[in-house]
Amino acid sequence: MDSMDTFVVNVSRLVRRPGSTRQVTLAGQVEPALDQVERCGPVKAELRLEAMAGGVWVCGVACAEMLLRCNRCLSRISFKAEAPVRQAYGKDESEDMPAIGQDGDIDLSGLLHDELCLSVPLVPLCSEACRGLCPVCGADRNEGSCQGHSESRESPFATLEALLEVPFETA
Ligand SMILES: [Zn+2]
Ligand SMILES: [Zn+2]
Numbered sequence: 001m002d003s004m005d006t007f008v009v010n011v012s013r014l015v016r017r018p019g020s021t022r023q024v025t026l027a028g029q030v031e032p033a034l035d036q037v038e039r040c041g042p043v044k045a046e047l048r049l050e051a052m053a054g055g056v057w058v059c060g061v062a063c064a065e066m067l068l069r070c071n072r073c074l075s076r077i078s079f080k081a082e083a084p085v086r087q088a089y090g091k092d093e094s095e096d097m098p099a100i101g102q103d104g105d106i107d108l109s110g111l112l113h114d115e116l117c118l119s120v121p122l123v124p125l126c127s128e129a130c131r132g133l134c135p136v137c138g139a140d141r142n143e144g145s146c147q148g149h150s151e152s153r154e155s156p157f158a159t160l161e162a163l164l165e166v167p168f169e170t171a
Contacts, residue, residue, distance in 0.1 A: 007045070007112055012104025014051045015091060022049045030113040032066070036124050038076060041065040045112055047085060055090040055100060062112045068124040072132030073140050077124055083115035 006028030014022050026045045047060035062085050068077045088097045089106045100106050131141035139146035 007109040008105050008107045009049065010104050011049060011051075011056050011089070011100060011106055014049055015056055015100065015104070016051075018051045018053055020051050023047070024049060026108065026112075028109070030064070030109065030116060032113065032117050032120065034117055034120055036068050036071065036122070037066055037120060038069050039067040040081075040116075043112060043116065045085065045108070047108075052088070054092070055088055055097070056106065057088050058106070058108065058111075059084075059086045061085060062116055064116055066120065068120065070126040070130055071123045072130045073126060073142055074133065075126050075140070075142075077126050079120070079124065081116050081119045083112075083119040085111065085115055087111050 007026050009024055009026070011022075014020060024045075024047050026047065027042055030040060030043050032040050041064055043062055043064040045060060045062040047058055050057040050059075062081075062083045064081045066079045066081050068079045069075070070077055085108075087108075089100045090097045091100055093099045098106075126142075133139065134141050134146040134149075136149045137146055
């Protein structure tokens with residue numbers, strides 16, 4: 001799949017000259033694995049790659065326009081995700097950092113995905129004052145389409161309450 005390769009950068013030339021830098025702009029698609037994200041537009045990452053002793057340092061920022069869902073009323077909210085990216089890649093396999101591939105490639109897709117996910121609010125709200133959906137009829141209470149419900153009629157306990165009001169004369 002093409003889209004999976006768009007975040008792969010070859011750094012084999014760069015790493016041969018420690019201290020040298022390279023600026024890259026990458027664009028592609030990620031699929032945020034988050035319930036609150038309904039859609040994620042193209043991701044753009046502006047990154048600076050710096051050759052350091054033992055590997056490459058990647059830093060910059062990734063952005064994407066997203067459509068989130070309000071946690072209370074489920075309406076759509078447009079959200080501009082902006083995530084800092086900071087990651088080192090080592091020439092050799094190590095526990096501290098991911099390694100540059102044998103062919104000199106580093107695949108940034110997982111990193112960009114994770115950083116963008118972290119920038120998404122856990123509980124998105126269309127507004128702090130969102131009144132959510134009516135638990136009885138499901139209407140959006142922000143729109144005032146629910147006129148309210150007479151509690152005693154709707155409540156499954158209504159009949160029970162009525163029974164309890166009858167004095168226990170026969171007891
Ligand atoms: Zn809402
Ligand atoms: Zn209602």
